[in-house]
Amino acid sequence: MAGVEVKVEGLSKSFGRANIWSDVSLTLPPGEVSVLLGPSGTGKSVFLKTLIGLLKPEKGSIVINDVDLVRCSESKLYEIRKLFGVLFQDGALFxxxxxxxxxxxxxxxxxKKSEAQVKDIVAEKMDLVGLKGDEKKLPGEISGGMRKRAGLARALVLDPEIILFDEPDSGLDPVRTAYLNQLIIDLNAQTDATFLIVTHDINTAQTVPDNIGMLYRKHLAMFGPREVLLTSEEPVVSQFLNGRRQGPIGMSEEKDTAQAQREMAEAGELAGLPEMKPQLEVSxxxxxxxxxxxxxxxxxxxxHTLPPAAQDAIRRSYANEPVTAMAGGGGPLPQRVPPGAPGATEVLNPGDNPPTWFTGPGRHRPRM
Structure with missing residues (x-):
């Protein structure tokens, strides 16, 4: 099992005259965990259903393995759907x-697998999600967390290359949510499949994904690597990811300008970028x-294209985390030091004037 790229271009969906979202474009990188956020009612679950062809968009394309799911034949769509595994919001068990x-x-x-093969595969997936020994239990006899894990095991039995999670943490207490988040990270490490998670949980959004996207006011406000979103000064993104009352998002939808300005005046100067929480590591x-x-x-x-405050926040977060999965070798990232300091290696990068100096191995590495 290995993940594939999902490329979405200019996607628009409406129900009658009610537009859900328009011109959504993003690329889910293969093998990475992505999260889709947004206030309630912004069409996140609709996006998942559109992604697997259950709903037909009015415009745009969804390309997987060079096949556009919006325009392909029913038989081709049926084949592409076999690449997906889906964990529904309530588990959706019979x-x-x-x-x-x-x-x-x-x-x-x-x-067309034999019952012996089916038994082996089911046993493997149930063991993977921690349900070994619970084979004969009915959905009504188990907890909500166990139902979620059973739904996840079912999503995994066909060894999908893309796994969709529709609010996997809904209805779970913080402890079970933490266990589920760790399970998602471990599964991604073992399968290298492409994951997309719809969630409202801020802690999940801050610590689980490689990439974050946010739907707001019928559009995709932003999508990109977690470091970029978590250091973004875009008002709606910053407000949502930090769980603040101050910002453009109101109780129902968008606040008017006067209300937003009044709340900002009452709150005073908001603190700068908070320290990024570290991403969950594998077990x-x-x-x-x-x-x-x-x-x-x-x-x-x-x-180098990001605002200086974001660059500094990202450097600090990397400096505090040992990195063993970096391209070109593991170990901690180099640290900025004064020119000529012991062990310093000069690294030239676009926009660096004067040159930036780092401690680190005696080879040039990209500026962090």
């Missing part, structure tokens, strides 16, 4: 089936996530 039969359902429906014994190195390489390439 109440009259035990967990084994629920998880085995896609194998029996879409493959002991689980292989390193390849996605981390790929994402950080992209961030290195675009860092």
């Amino acid at each position: 109440g009259s089936m035990n967990l084994f039969d629920n998880i085995a359902f896609p194998l029996r429906e879409h493959t 002991p014994g689980v292989p390193e996530r390849k996605a981390v190195g790929r994402r950080r390489e992209r961030v290195q390439q675009m860092l």
Whole structure:
């Protein structure tokens, strides 16, 4: 199992005269974990359903493996759907089936595997999500967290290359949410599949994904690597990711300008960029996530285009985290030092004038 790229261009969806969102363009990098955020009612679940072809958009394209799902034939769409695994918001288990039969359902429906093969695969996936020994239990006999994990096991049985999570943390207490988040990170490390998670949970958005996107007012406000979104000064993004009352988002939708200005005056000067929470690491014994190195390489390439405060925040976050998945070698990132300091290596980068000096190995590495 390995992830594939999902490229969305100019996607628009309406129900009758009600426009849900327009001109949504983003690319889900292969093998990485992405999160889609947004206030309630912004069409996040609609986006997931459109992504797998359950809903037809009016405009735009969704390209996977050089196939446009919006314009392809029904037979081709059916084949492409086999690349997906979906964890629905409530688990969507069949109440009259035990967990084994629920998880085995896609194998029996879409493959010609023998019952012995089905048994082995289901046992493997149930063990993977921590449900070994619960095969005969009914959905009504288990907790909400267990139902989520059973739904996840079912999403994994066909070894999908793309896994969609529709609010996996809804209805879960903070402890179960933390366990589920760790499970998602470990699964990504083991499968290198492409993950897209719809969530409202700020802690999940800050600590789990490689990439973050946000829907707001019928458009995609922003999408990019976690470091870029978490240091963004875009008002709606900053407000949502930091859980602030001050900003353009109101209780119903958008605040008027006067109200927003009044609240900002009452609050006074807001603190600058908060320290970024570290991204969750894999559990002991689980292989390193390849996605981390790929994402950080992209961030290195675009860092000089970001505002100075964002650059500094990203450098600080990297300096505090040992990196073992960097392209070109592991170890901690080099640190900025005065020119000529012991162990300093000169690194030239676009926009650096005068040159930037770092401690680190005796080779030139991209500026961080």
